[in-house]
Amino acid sequence: xxxxxxADLAVPRxxxxxxxxxxxxxxxQPLMLGVFLPLQTGGWSQxxxxxxxxxxxxxxxxxxxxxxxxxxxxxxxxxxWLPKGGFGGASHYRENFLDPFxxxxxxxxxxxxxxxxxxxxxxxxxxxxxxxxxxxxxxDHVSGGRFGANIVTGYADMEPAMFGLTRPEHDRRYAMAxxxxxxxEDLWAGEDNLTFEGEHWxxxxxxxxxxxxxxxxxxxxAGGSPAGFAFAGRHSDIVFISSPxxxxxxxxxxxxxxxxxxxxxxxxxxxxxVRVVINPTVVSxxxxxxxxxxxxxxxxxxDLESIAAFQSRHAAGDSRSWLEHSARGRAVGGHLxxxxxxxxVTGQLAALHATxxxxxxxxxxxxxxxxxxxGEEILPLLEQAGLRLPVPPDGGPHAAPVxxxxxxxxxxGAS
Ligand SMILES: Cc1cc2nc3c(=O)[nH]c(=O)nc-3n(C[C@H](O)[C@H](O)[C@H](O)COP(=O)(O)O)c2cc1C
Numbered sequence: 284x285x286x287x288x289x290a291d292l293a294v295p296r297x298x299x300x301x302x303x304x305x306x307x308x309x310x311x312q313p314l315m316l317g318v319f320l321p322l323q324t325g326g327w328s329q330x331x332x333x334x335x336x337x338x339x340x341x342x343x344x345x346x347x348x349x350x351x352x353x354x355x356x357x358x359x360x361x362x363x364w365l366p367k368g369g370f371g372g373a374s375h376y377r378e379n380f381l382d383p384f385x386x387x388x389x390x391x392x393x394x395x396x397x398x399x400x401x402x403x404x405x406x407x408x409x410x411x412x413x414x415x416x417x418x419x420x421x422x423d424h425v426s427g428g429r430f431g432a433n434i435v436t437g438y439a440d441m442e443p444a445m446f447g448l449t450r451p452e453h454d455r456r457y458a459m460a461x462x463x464x465x466x467x468e469d470l471w472a473g474e475d476n477l478t479f480e481g482e483h484w485x486x487x488x489x490x491x492x493x494x495x496x497x498x499x500x501x502x503x504x505a506g507g508s509p510a511g512f513a514f515a516g517r518h519s520d521i522v523f524i525s526s527p528x529x530x531x532x533x534x535x536x537x538x539x540x541x542x543x544x545x546x547x548x549x550x551x552x553x554x555x556x557v558r559v560v561i562n563p564t565v566v567s568x569x570x571x572x573x574x575x576x577x578x579x580x581x582x583x584x585x586d587l588e589s590i591a592a593f594q595s596r597h598a599a600g601d602s603r604s605w606l607e608h609s610a611r612g613r614a615v616g617g618h619l620x621x622x623x624x625x626x627x628v629t630g631q632l633a634a635l636h637a638t639x640x641x642x643x644x645x646x647x648x649x650x651x652x653x654x655x656x657x658g659e660e661i662l663p664l665l666e667q668a669g670l671r672l673p674v675p676p677d678g679g680p681h682a683a684p685v686x687x688x689x690x691x692x693x694x695x696g697a698s
């Protein structure tokens with residue numbers, strides 16, 4: 284039993300190093316498209332304007348399948364831990380909240396090409412890197428290499444308290460998460476049993492098999508601070524950012540080039556490449572006037588009580604993200620607002636791409652009809668603009684990696 288130290292931990296190959304991995308296929312799209320699943324009551328919009336958006340698994344399954352049929356690359360779930368009633372208000376905002384990790388694994392077995400990303404709070408526990416390595420290797424096999432974990436460290440003060448913990452200081456959380464993920468990466472690399480005495484976690488003769496199909500599961504992180512970017516640069520394939528200038532598209536477009544460059548430079552400093560994804564809420568109708576009328580109606584029904592609860596939770600947190608977002612904008616939600624006719628939305632998404640953004644993780648107010656409008660009216664324009672490669676009838680570059688799902692495990696089979 285030999286003890287390894289941090290510098291000896293092995294790093295597996297990344298899914299993007301395999302040309303046939305689902306992640307590599309997604310990366311071939313000029314602008315990746317994701318749907319941000321409303322696994323929680325109210326999705327992202329704190330408004331009472333009537334709509335069909337629903338947090339239930341069946342609704343999210345239908346949404347994921349429709350997004351997949353449109354050629355979307357990603358379906359993504361956020362994670363929050365909330366007390367009874369969520370953020371309350373007339374909309375009961377986020378009162379019900381399906382766990383995104385469990386949901387993503389379940390959704391993966393009912394789909395065949397879309398990447399499923401679920402958010403995981405690595406530091407709430409006791410929750411050991413060996414759990415993460417084993418659970419994610421299993422999710423990787425269930426999904427045929429389509430599962431990814433958005434590893435977050437938790438910025439809210441009330442969440443660690445639910446676990447009987449005190450929130451560690453901001454940058455220290457990233458240092459803890461760094462060791463956590465480095466250990467999991469060694470287990471996915473699977474070179475040998477791992478015996479390790481870290482600052483935060485220890486293992487004796489630990490091993491994970493079967494190993495992931497493409498080196499390791501897809502890794503994602505989300506943040507806006509230098510420590511968050513450094514963590515992402517070391518481990519992530521995709522970095523999920525917010526607008527550093529709030530939800531207004533003009534302000535966001537001015538601020539994003541420097542912000543996106545900072546994320547990518549942090550990875551390049553470590554000899555790695557990351558893709559950057561942001562979350563616009565798309566409010567679109569056949570004409571600009573209709574889209575802006577819909578936008579105003581959502582805002583006119585703002586659920587002010589739940590917005591106040593949301594804002595005070597954020598004020599008690601220590602995130603360096605979302606600092607410029609307004610309370611009023613929460614009625615529509617998302618990191619920035621993309622509003623207009625199909626042509627205007629296409630222009631705004633093209634402008635986002637020009638800032639260096641590699642993908643958009645979309646939220647909608649009324650998900651199923653709004654996604655349908657996006658597919659019928661906006662997607663063809665994105666293809667014409669060269670931002671999307673069309674999906675051939677056989678699934679083409681989006682087809683399921685069946686071979687990967689059934690591939691024999693490397694490094695020896697499970698006992
Ligand atoms: C786009 C984006 C998405 C995020 N999603 C989550 C989430 O689902 N759950 C969570 O607890 N934190 C989430 N976070 C918070 C970050 O993971 C991080 O804890 C927080 O932003 C503090 O780090 P920072 O100062 O580097 O931004 C998200 C942050 C961003 C920017």
